[in-house]
Amino acid sequence: MEIEKLLQAVQNGDVPAFLDVLQRDPLVLDRIIVLGVSETPLHAASVLGHTNLVQELLRRAPKLASELDSRGNTPLHLAAAKGHVEIVTLLLSADPAAASARNLDGRAPIHVAAIKGRVDAVGRIVVGAGGARSAREVTDRGETALHLAVANGKLEVVRAVVGAVGERDGAELLNWKDCDGNSILHIAVAKKQIETIKFLLAIPGVNVNPINKNGSTPLDVLKQSPRDLQDMEIEDSLLNERALRSKSIYPFDHDPDQMQIPQVSREAPTSPLLVMREIPLKNKPPARKRANEISHHRSSLMVVASLIATVAFQAAITPPGGVWQSDYTVDDNxxxxxxxxxAGTSIMAHNQRKEYGLFFIFNTMAFLSSLSIILLLVSGLPIKRRRWMWVQMVTMWIAMTAQVITYFIALRHMTLDKTDSDVFPVLKKVTETAVLAWFCLMGVVFIGNLGRVCVYYLRKKGYIKKKKKREEEARALPDDVGEDEEV
Known part of the structure; x- marks a missing residue:
């Protein structure tokens, strides 16, 4: 009976009623500990945020801080999950070992706080329970609080932990791998969390080329994931920090568990051997250079295609001259x-049917061509070779040309009447000259790219030899590096 009254007082946060029950039965808390109640009064007070009541409970029965509920949670688990920072502080003071206690899900209090994004609670646990040692607590799957925070999109938790333990210990935590060999960067790339990726890459000690048990680096994870608009920005961020694919690091088959992952140094090399290894990265090998060029072309195509699609769509719903505002089927009689x-139909389609037909055709060509490029870029298909980029560029030329013709048709429709003998001939001449100049420019671009294609295939067939730049690179190297290379 007294236990029920005690639990009722705790649930209501009524400290006087709680003290009244203890005065009538001073051993009620000890009986709760002995009986093994699934949820102690301290559990209830912690989850409800009754700070004063928690303080009274810990003062009279500090052992309650280590009791577990039916799910294996300590009161610290519940307070951390709810973000009650003051209660977290009281519980840590009463039982520091509770910070390492795991529930039935294999999670410590810092893990549940990280999942919920309780930044202050996570920071208080790290500071009050041994600093980096508490941040290194792992789940049954080898996940740290940072793994869980990134998996749930809680960047502020990552910032809080790194800020609490310092960049040196923080880098060690960020490079930690779970049971699948995934680091924090693997998860952030898989989740397409751009801000988290940029934050991680800004920390000097973070390894940008860790390999998981599938033999994949973060760049491999990006390439294997479904494509979307964020991929280009993520890829550029990774490549700027010298991220590599696993086949570039290990060209032959290796056991991922036995791989020694090279840590990319972000400081200036000092030894001649490091200088020699640094030069290809600075000058970018041909494969890397081509990959970057294609990535920039993809980004440019996406931006231009989006703009053309937007303009074409707007021109379709608001044609030149506007639309009729009312029906007109009978006269005044x-x-x-x-x-x-x-109402709602195009005025131009009513007054100038031939011109509207041309406007409709070319505007539709521009719209569908630009949408085709966007669809190819976000489809996730392996269309990163140069020949596919040329196909997309030709499609872009078609879209731009159709948009130019649409513009001149609309411009001529909205000008003065053709019967004006002074203005219309001049306008017609200017329009024809501009269209001719545009087609000449397109011809020059087409011929230039056609020449590039011809040179490419002639080199591929062996009719034209590639220029060898090895001698030039050797001259650019210092003398001591050249000697080391010969040795």
């Missing part, structure tokens, strides 16, 4: 008119 029109 109630007789049917010869050329009726209806």
């Amino acid at each position: 109630g007789k049917p008119v010869k050329e009726p029109h209806f």
Whole structure:
């Protein structure tokens, strides 16, 4: 009976009622510990945020801080999950070992706080329970609080932990791998969390080329994931920090568990051997250079295609001259008119049907061509070779040309009447000259790219030899590096 009254007082946060129960039965808390109640009063007070009541409970029965509920949670688990920072502090003071206690899910209090994004609670646990040691607590799957925070999109938790333990210990935590060999960077790339990726790459000690048990680096994870608009920015961020694919690090088959992952140094090399290894990275090997060029082309195509699609869509719903605002089917005498029109239909389609037909055709070509490019870029298909980029560029030329023709058709429709003998001939001449100049420019671009294609295939067939730059690179190397290379 007294236990029920005690639990009722705790649930209501009524400290006087709680003290009254203890005065009538001073051993009620000890009986709760002995009986093994699934949820102690301290559990209830911690999850409800009754700070004063928690303080009274810990003062009279500090052993309650280590008791577990039916799910294996300590009161610290519940307080951390709810973000009650003051209660977390009280519980850590009463039982520091509770910071390492794991529930039935294999999670410590810092893990549940990280999942919920309780930044202050995570920081208080790290500071009050041994600093980096508490941040190194792992789940049954080898996940740290940072793994769980990134998996749930809680960047502020990552910032809080790194800030609490310092960059040196923080880098060690960020490079920690779970049971699948995934680091924090693997998870952030898989989740397409751009801000988290940029934050991680800004920390000097973070390894940008860790390999998981599938033999994949973060760049491999990005390439294997479904494509979307964020991939280009993520790829550029990784490549700027010298991220590599696993096949570039280990060209032959290796056991991922036995791989020694090279840590990419972000400081200037000092030894001649490091200088020699640094030069190809600075000058970018041909494969890396081509990959970067294609990545930039993809980004440019996406931006231009989006703009053309937007303009074409707007031109379709608001054609030149606008649309009729009301129906006109009968005259003032109630007789049917010869050329009726209806609200919402194009005025240009009614007055200039031939010109509107051309406008409709070329505007549709521009819209569908630009959408085709966007669809190819986000489809996730392996279309990163140069030949596919040329196909997309030709499609872009078609879209731009169609958009130019649409523009001149609309411009001529909205000008003065053709019967104006002074203005219309000049306008017609200017329009024809501009269109001719545009097609000449497109011809020059087409011929230039056609020449590139021809040179590419001639080199591929062996009719044209590639220029060898090895001698030039050897001259650029210092003398001592050249001697080391010969040795």
